[in-house]
Amino acid sequence: MRERPASGEDLPAGEEERLWRRAADADERARERLVRHYLPFAEMLARRYHTAREPHEDLEQVARMGLVKAVARFEPERGVPFKGFAAPTILGELKRHFRDRVWMVRVPRSIQEGIAEIEAATTGLAAELQRMPSVREIAARVGREETEVLEILEANQRRRPSSIDRTVRGDDGDAAPAAELIGGEDDGFELVEGRLAIERELPHLDERERRVIALRFAADMTQSQIAAEIGCSQMQVSRILRRALDKLRERAAG
Numbered sequence: 502m503r504e505r506p507a508s509g510e511d512l513p514a515g516e517e518e519r520l521w522r523r524a525a526d527a528d529e530r531a532r533e534r535l536v537r538h539y540l541p542f543a544e545m546l547a548r549r550y551h552t553a554r555e556p557h558e559d560l561e562q563v564a565r566m567g568l569v570k571a572v573a574r575f576e577p578e579r580g581v582p583f584k585g586f587a588a589p590t591i592l593g594e595l596k597r598h599f600r601d602r603v604w605m606v607r608v609p610r611s612i613q614e615g616i617a618e619i620e621a622a623t624t625g626l627a628a629e630l631q632r633m634p635s636v637r638e639i640a641a642r643v644g645r646e647e648t649e650v651l652e653i654l655e656a657n658q659r660r661r662p663s664s665i666d667r668t669v670r671g672d673d674g675d676a677a678p679a680a681e682l683i684g685g686e687d688d689g690f691e692l693v694e695g696r697l698a699i700e701r702e703l704p705h706l707d708e709r710e711r712r713v714i715a716l717r718f719a720a721d722m723t724q725s726q727i728a729a730e731i732g733c734s735q736m737q738v739s740r741i742l743r744r745a746l747d748k749l750r751e752r753a754a755g
Contacts, residue, residue, distance in 0.1 A: 544564060547564035549617065564594065711745075
């Protein structure tokens with residue numbers, strides 16, 4: 502576990518202004534005191550992401566790094582409050598952390614940011630309602646469309662690959678490693694060679710025979726459906742189909 506720095510340092514009136522002047526001259530001790538002074542602010546920003554399944558201590562560490570950068574870059578003479586200047590820098594470091602280190606499956610940045618927003622809204626609503634909120638309630642809280650919330654929730658579930666060593670339960674209630682459910686024999690493999698042979702020989706059939714073969718085996722139509730489709734009797738379809746298959750067998754055997 503990382504060593505946790507001391508909590509924020511209170512500064513006497515006028516001391517902060519003096520420290521900023523020294524920090525502008527690259528005084529490291531002054532910068533260090535300013536960082537300690539604003540630590541609670543950085544940690545407060547890190548807490549916005551505490552529901553994002555990342556250790557809070559790691560998020561605080563990232564936020565502190567952002568704070569150090571903000572202190573080094575801040576120019577008091579511009580008249581901008583330090584917190585207003587530092588917040589985008591700290592939040593940028595937190596978002597970059599999630600984008601570059603946490604996510605194993607890449608998704609758009611807007612989805613990543615939406616997950617943190619929706620998780621925070623879900624936590625707040627659950628505390629208020631004393632139950633898990635509906636998608637409609639979450640959408641109303643964050644000001645998004647329900648379909649967008651559903652998309653973000655789905656992305657959140659899929660953002661990390663699942664271990665094939667995890668235990669899953671089948672429909673019969675029996676537990677087994679997920680690896681046992683991955684893959685399996687495909688019955689269609691046995692038909693591939695035959696299908697390829699048929700496709701090679703189809704040009705040797707006449708147009709009507711090719712059409713009947715296609716309707717029967719590609720479109721999976723019955724002989725009566727084929728008869729209605731091409732305008733003949735079912736018996737004629739049967740004869741055409743038998744003749745075409747005999748041709749294909751003869752060519753395949755030859």
